[in-house]
Amino acid sequence: MGGIQKKHAKARLDKYYYLAKEKGYRARAAFKLIQLNKRYHFLESSRCLIDLCAAPGSWLQVAAETMPQKSLIVGVDLAPIKPIPKAITFQGDITTEKCRATIRGYLKTMKADSVIHDGAPNVGTAWVQDAFSQNALVLSSLKLATEFLAPNGNFVTKVFRSRDSNKLEWIFKQLFARVEQTKPPSSRGVSAETFYVCRGFKAPKHLDPKFLDPKYAFTEIEDAKPNNEAKVFNPEKKKRKREGYEEGDWTQFHEESASSFIETQDPIAMLGSLNRLHFRQEGNGDIAQVALNKLPDTTEEVRLCCEDLKVLGRKEFKLLLRWRLKAREVFGMREKRSGHTKAGALEEKEANQAQTENEGVTVESMDDEMRLQQEIQALKDAQSKDKRKERRRENERKQKELTRLQMGMTTPHEIGIDAAENDPTFRIKDVDKAGIARQIAKGRMHVQLEPEKEEQQEEMEIDDEDDGDALEAQLDDMYEMYQEKKENRDAKARAKRIRQQSRTDHDDEFEGFSGSDGESNNGDQLVEDLDSGSDSEEDGESRLVDDLGLDGQMQDGLTRRAKNFFDQDIFGSLGLDEGAESETERERDSGIDVDSGSSVEDEKPAVGQTKSTQPNRVEAGQMFEDEDESDYEEVEAEEEEEDWDSGDERPAQESEGRPNIDIITAEAMTLAHSLARGEKTKHDLLDDNFNKFSHRDVDGLPEWFLDDEGKHSRIQRPTTKEAAQAIREKMRALNARPIKKVREAKARKTLRAARRLEKLKKKSEGLANDDGDMSERDKVGAIAKLMAKAKKGTKKQKQKVAVVVAGGSNKGAGRPRGVKGKYKMVDSRLKSDVRAEKRLAKAKKSNKRKRYN
Numbered sequence: 001m002g003g004i005q006k007k008h009a010k011a012r013l014d015k016y017y018y019l020a021k022e023k024g025y026r027a028r029a030a031f032k033l034i035q036l037n038k039r040y041h042f043l044e045s046s047r048c049l050i051d052l053c054a055a056p057g058s059w060l061q062v063a064a065e066t067m068p069q070k071s072l073i074v075g076v077d078l079a080p081i082k083p084i085p086k087a088i089t090f091q092g093d094i095t096t097e098k099c100r101a102t103i104r105g106y107l108k109t110m111k112a113d114s115v116i117h118d119g120a121p122n123v124g125t126a127w128v129q130d131a132f133s134q135n136a137l138v139l140s141s142l143k144l145a146t147e148f149l150a151p152n153g154n155f156v157t158k159v160f161r162s163r164d165s166n167k168l169e170w171i172f173k174q175l176f177a178r179v180e181q182t183k184p185p186s187s188r189g190v191s192a193e194t195f196y197v198c199r200g201f202k203a204p205k206h207l208d209p210k211f212l213d214p215k216y217a218f219t220e221i222e223d224a225k226p227n228n229e230a231k232v233f234n235p236e237k238k239k240r241k242r243e244g245y246e247e248g249d250w251t252q253f254h255e256e257s258a259s260s261f262i263e264t265q266d267p268i269a270m271l272g273s274l275n276r277l278h279f280r281q282e283g284n285g286d287i288a289q290v291a292l293n294k295l296p297d298t299t300e301e302v303r304l305c306c307e308d309l310k311v312l313g314r315k316e317f318k319l320l321l322r323w324r325l326k327a328r329e330v331f332g333m334r335e336k337r338s339g340h341t342k343a344g345a346l347e348e349k350e351a352n353q354a355q356t357e358n359e360g361v362t363v364e365s366m367d368d369e370m371r372l373q374q375e376i377q378a379l380k381d382a383q384s385k386d387k388r389k390e391r392r393r394e395n396e397r398k399q400k401e402l403t404r405l406q407m408g409m410t411t412p413h414e415i416g417i418d419a420a421e422n423d424p425t426f427r428i429k430d431v432d433k434a435g436i437a438r439q440i441a442k443g444r445m446h447v448q449l450e451p452e453k454e455e456q457q458e459e460m461e462i463d464d465e466d467d468g469d470a471l472e473a474q475l476d477d478m479y480e481m482y483q484e485k486k487e488n489r490d491a492k493a494r495a496k497r498i499r500q501q502s503r504t505d506h507d508d509e510f511e512g513f514s515g516s517d518g519e520s521n522n523g524d525q526l527v528e529d530l531d532s533g534s535d536s537e538e539d540g541e542s543r544l545v546d547d548l549g550l551d552g553q554m555q556d557g558l559t560r561r562a563k564n565f566f567d568q569d570i571f572g573s574l575g576l577d578e579g580a581e582s583e584t585e586r587e588r589d590s591g592i593d594v595d596s597g598s599s600v601e602d603e604k605p606a607v608g609q610t611k612s613t614q615p616n617r618v619e620a621g622q623m624f625e626d627e628d629e630s631d632y633e634e635v636e637a638e639e640e641e642e643d644w645d646s647g648d649e650r651p652a653q654e655s656e657g658r659p660n661i662d663i664i665t666a667e668a669m670t671l672a673h674s675l676a677r678g679e680k681t682k683h684d685l686l687d688d689n690f691n692k693f694s695h696r697d698v699d700g701l702p703e704w705f706l707d708d709e710g711k712h713s714r715i716q717r718p719t720t721k722e723a724a725q726a727i728r729e730k731m732r733a734l735n736a737r738p739i740k741k742v743r744e745a746k747a748r749k750t751l752r753a754a755r756r757l758e759k760l761k762k763k764s765e766g767l768a769n770d771d772g773d774m775s776e777r778d779k780v781g782a783i784a785k786l787m788a789k790a791k792k793g794t795k796k797q798k799q800k801v802a803v804v805v806a807g808g809s810n811k812g813a814g815r816p817r818g819v820k821g822k823y824k825m826v827d828s829r830l831k832s833d834v835r836a837e838k839r840l841a842k843a844k845k846s847n848k849r850k851r852y853n
């Protein structure tokens with residue numbers, strides 16, 4: 001036990017710990033404030049600061065040395081704080097009125113420029129409860145901040161990520177003009193803590209007390225059951241609680257009735273956590289299910305989607321949400337809507353802003369504000385999405401034009417085409433935007449409306465359109481939340497998304513060095529760029545690069561990063577860039593290591609990845625799948641330096657001296673085999689590249705469609721039995737491998753045994769060579785004794801743990817009478833209760849299976 005504690009404590013002593021020691025800071029936490037301030041510079045501009053939960057005082061030290069001379073710095077904590085020059089400290093509980101009054105006493109009429117809070121209540125109860133008290137402490141600090149902060153002041157607080165952190169963020173956003181969440185590098189990656197830097201305090205005149213009341217702010221927490229067992233600290237009982245099954249929930253399959261989905265206020269959470277929505281009637285009086293079954297909108301497609309919620313794509317997800325809205329409308333449970341039009345909401349917002357400017361902010365009703373915020377957010381999201389799309393299109397157009405100019409392709413005829421493309425009069429999409437296409441479709445074009453009516457008509461149409469757009473945007477947002485929820489539950493999906501992200505980065509990279517049409521086939525471009533044998537092309541390309549003035553970033557047609565990527569050994573061994581060697585030789589020598597590597601996963605196209613990038617993945621990406629991962633490692637490392645916002649876990653990478661390249665699909669294996677055998681040449685690969693999937697215009701296609709296409713509509717490469725078998729074997733071998741921890745433990749054991757043996761050898765040699773009084777017999781005896789001792793040392797005797805049933809004479813705390821050594825208290829009921837629960841869950845599961853069959 002002691003050993004473990006020691007090891008644990010040692011692991012915590014990282015570079016910031018030593019750095020803090022060296023610099024004389026009282027805690028490593030000092031660096032969190034230093035790094036936060038380095039980014040947001042709030043200390044230099046503050047003349048009065050309050051540090052809530054300040055003990056032992058490292059933040060106060062940083063504040064004192066960074067803030068201007070003669071600044072007022074006040075620190076408070078439950079624990080005493082040793083005096084700090086230039087800072088006033090006192091002991092107190094920040095949740096109390098007394099603390100508030102003491103701070104007021106120090107500040108008098110002054111207002112604080114910054115309030116910082118790094119509080120952490122003593123944790124150790126259930127996680128839900130811990131998170132609740134942590135968030136409640138943040139609200140207490142915010143309450144003090146709202147009282148003492150000057151308008152435009154800063155509030156910096158630590159928040160533990162939990163389901164309520166979003167609510168906290170929302171509240172911050174009501175009170176501050178700019179709110180940013182960040183995690184400084186010195187904050188441990190494993191820690192759930194994150195920091196919010198809120199700037200531009202709005203100083204509202206009236207504030208709805210609900211904002212700062214945890215009961216309202218974190219509503220669902222109210223009925224969380226307190227974990228009384230954990231209150232009395234019992235080291236014997238304390239176990240690491242791993243995430244997994246919920247208490248009493250022994251299954252991984254969860255279903256709910258479709259009617260509860262219609263009724264719920266949080267449909268995304270339901271879709272994200274359930275496996276199925278059923279349409280069974282639960283009892284005779286289950287009117288809701290009956291009505292739902294009869295509802296014409298409950299189509300076969302809806303039912304199918306409800307069957308397996310885990311495979312919902314964007315389209316199906318939206319379908320279910322629309323169905324829910326429709327059903328709610330039919331059953332008279334229409335979503336509570338503000339009744340404002342969007343324009344109304346904006347007007348209201350503007351009016352609020354004007355009021356703020358004139359007489360200070362009034363943040364009155366939390367419910368109203370929340371509704372308004374949601375609407376505005378939806379609008380903003382939709383707008384920024386459109387803008388992004390527009391910008392991307394414009395960039396692509398410019399790039400195309402540039403390339404054409406450089407290549408002398410611009411003829412008056414093409415200029416005409418471009419002009420037509422750029423002139424909204426001739427752009428179908430713009431015509432469509434103006435609603436003309438729709439009008440034509442509706443046969444309205446010929447109906448000449450009176451000007452007034454026309455205006456009304458227009459207004460109505462715009463309203464309809466806006467509603468539709470907002471709903472679309474909302475549904476899109478909701479889908480993203482659903483995806484997030486799903487990913488949070490599923491680590492595999494999360495890892496996959498990261499990989500896909502990194503893959504898209506590569507594709508962007510390739511697009512970058514293609515030096516031509518951004519929409520062109522990346523795969524072709526990649527192979528072309530690899531094929532440095534074609535000198536003329538290369539010349540042309542580098543000339544183009546020179547002409548474009550990009551030679552600083554691009555060498556030989558590749559960006560620096562892409563060049564580094566292709567400089568890796570695997571490309572060398574593929575021999576793609578050696579001009580002298582014959583192709584077949586090169587391909588034969590490619591030496592793709594089919595047995596090495598470790599990662600296993602199914603090969604699927606990236607979500608949201610454009611079709612034009614697919615072939616690239618097929619010919620190069622499939623073989624270099626792990627390259628993506630290694631690049632991901634690099635990016636992550638860079639990110640840690642530059643963008644230290646992301647505190648998310650990263651999938652463990654294991655290279656263990658093997659090349660980080662692997663073949664993971666039967667398709668790629670087949671390809672590798674045929675390359676190795678010389679059945680295929682590079683030209684075949686190039687040829688294969690020209691297929692119906694190579695050049696697809698994805699512009700303007702909805703994302704859900706691309707998602708679906710990416711999954712199903714792609715080239716099917718042949719696979720051989722042999723390759724499939726090899727992959728299967730490899731997976732089997734991988735699965736049979738012990739986990740890293742076990743392997744490490746085994747290695748440690750072997751090392752220890754080797755050391756012992758070495759020692760024994762030395763001692764035995766010493767004894768054998770002893771020329772003293774020892775007879776040969778004594779020597780043999782002594783050596784045998786040593787060996788026996790060494791043997792004994794390898795076997796650790798397991799300590800017996802006595803099982804003591806609680807109750808009776810063993811009531812209360814302390815060691816039960818007559819029990820020596822380690823003991824474990826058990827509840828007499830516990831065993832049978834756990835068994836009964838398991839039995840029930842098993843019965844439930846088998847019932848479900850029967851129903852399915």
Ligand SMILES: C[S@@+](CC[C@H](N)C(=O)[O-])C[C@H]1O[C@@H](n2cnc3c(N)ncnc32)[C@H](O)[C@@H]1O
Nearest residue numbers: 053055056057058059077078093094118119120
């Ligand atoms: C992580 S430490 C703060 C470290 C500090 N920022 C520094 O740099 O030294 C968290 C502190 O919060 C304090 N704390 C927790 N609940 C509190 C409360 N209700 N009132 C005041 N302090 C509290 C604890 O006593 C603890 O010292």
